[in-house]
Amino acid sequence: MASSLGGIGSAFSNRSCAIYLTGMFVSLNGSFVFTVALGWLTWELTNSAGLVGTIVFAETMPNAILAPFAGAIIDRGNPLLYQRLSQGAQGLVMAALSVITMTGQVTIELLILFAFLQGIFNAFAVPAHFAMMPKLVERKDISAIMALQSACAQSARFLGPAIAGGFLVTLGAGAAFAFNAVTFFIYVLALAFVRIDHTPAGRGKRRSLLADTAEGFAYSWNQPSIRLLMIIAVCVALLLRPVIDLMPAFVGDVLAQGPATLAWFLSATGGAALVASLWLARRNNAIGLSRYMLAGFLVSGVAIILFALQSSLAVGVGLMFVFGIANSTVNVSNQILLQVGLEDHIRARVMGIYSLTFRAVPAVGALVVGSIGTIVSLPIPIITAAVAGLVVWFWVLRAVTRHDLEVPPSRGQLENP
Secondary structure, X not given: OOHHHOHHHHHHOOHHXXXXXXXXHHHHHHHHHHHHHHHHHHHHHHXXXXXXXXXXXXXXXHHHHHHHHHHHHHHHOOHHHHHHHHHHHHHHHHHHHHHHHHOOOOOHHHHHHHHHHXXXXXXXXXXXXXXXXXXXXXXXXXXXXXHHHHHHHHHHXXXXXXXXXXXXXXXXXXXXXXXXXXXXXXXXXXXXXXXOOOOOOOOOOOOOHHHHHHHHHHHHHHOHHHHHHHHXXXXXXXXXXXXXXXXXXXXXHHOOOOHHHHHHHHHHHHHHHHHHHHHHHHHOOOOOHHHHHHHHHHHHHHHHHHHHHOOOHHHHHHHHHHHHHHHHHHHHHHHHHHHHOOOHHHHHHHHHHHHHHOOHHHHHHHHHHHHHHOOOOOHHHHHHHHHHHHHHHHHHHHXXXXXXXXXXXXXXXXXXX
């Protein structure tokens, strides 16, 4: 049975891997509930697309500053320990925010503060997560577990907004934040049963934290294939991702709809991305991923342009489904190619830098696009950013042909099962 499932069966045959992915899936659902509820509550309090972008920026700014240093710290020690601590801290922050919201004391200033606190702890959680991934499975299954963790994230992207929509139309944002707190604590409980080899992978004499952090940046830039993968990830996150973060403003301002429509769009994106992630996990190899990554990049940009030009719920859901498949293919392929080419002693530092493309870089895009959207109609900056993304795609198309992104077997390329 496991062999018929390819990489999926192989990864889940490992007890710690199965427990970790299950706990992560629960927590990710809560995180997406938080993201949707935070964006919608910000819109209700302010009616400002600019402040929706600002709240996203407040959550991700600490990540942009701290993640590279956090990666250097994690490379020195036990990523599992840092993951337990960071998830528990985020649970406490969410519990406090839920109480403040349910008692009617919440303000936009407090929302910004709590988003900022979440960003601080998440700066450690993300590089710890990526440092743990290869330690949970054999090297031949790295491609599978990377795609599976993306499948968990995309499942949560599908379910989380639907759950958030239910909370927002019934119990309110405070209950949504409480739900997120519970999911963090469930994740911490799951982590108590996970075991990994946490022997530090550092080399030679211990150096300063700043020197170790600088080495992560130097390594990322000096390795041509890693540098190109980083550039692709940044461009996709900066130019194509803001449409997701600004969806509350797009639904409320442009379409004049409510949280149910928001949930439809975001769930369509997540459901489609789940399909793409599971396919990549079942496939369990890195061969051909650069082609899929390029195709996904192109289709993502086109789908965003068409979405911003339409006003139909059905058409919008369909376009978000297409965007979800394409964007997930770009991101998962990019992550797999990066992970199979990294060395353990520097993995957390590089992934700490790479993690900026998950929230920090999109936050900059959301802030810029959202701010422009307060001056002109929001679809205009969304379309402009997507067109810029397509221009970058033409450059990437040429650059990829000059680099072998699909790592050769000597550096860990995965073979067909």
